[in-house]
Amino acid sequence: MVQEAGFWLYDLRVETRLEGRTPVCRHVEGEFFRVQGENLVFSEGQQVSMYGLAAILPLLPAKQRVTSEHDWMSTDAEIACPDPHCGARFHIRREDKRWFSHAETTGLPDARTTPYWQKETR
Structure with a gap:
């Protein structure tokens, strides 16, 4: 049996935390969004500052990957x-x-199949 080529990604939850610190930007304790595959998923009414998002975005793909338990991405x-006067933090869990199939996620024409988001069941 040939195993399909693919990879695992973690779903992430990114939550605003103040924990007594004073925010400067519009940050509300407990607001959150999720990362599922390549998608940022916001529940109704949830918001995040675009400046905060700019600081978080580069780290999200690395946080999704399986890493050593001692890698700083794991711990x-x-x-x-990014505002030096703002006390907000974003907790990434x-x-x-x-599981993502390489054939369903690649842009390489000779390697691709139906994209995962167009499949009937997932």
Whole structure:
């Protein structure tokens, strides 16, 4: 039996934390969004500052990957708001893992199949 080529990614939950610190930007304790595959998923009413998001975005793909338990991507979870006067932090928590088929996610024409988001069941 040939095993399909693919990879695991963690779903992430990114939550705003103040923990008594004073925010300068519009940050509300407990607001969050999720990362599922390549998608940022916001529940109704949830918001995040675009400046905070700019600080978080480069780290999200690395946080989704399986890493050594001693890698800082596995152990460190708090990202500071980029405004040096703001006390907000963004806590990134790994949740469930999802399997992604390489053929369903690649842009290489000779290697691709139907994209995962167009499949009937996932």
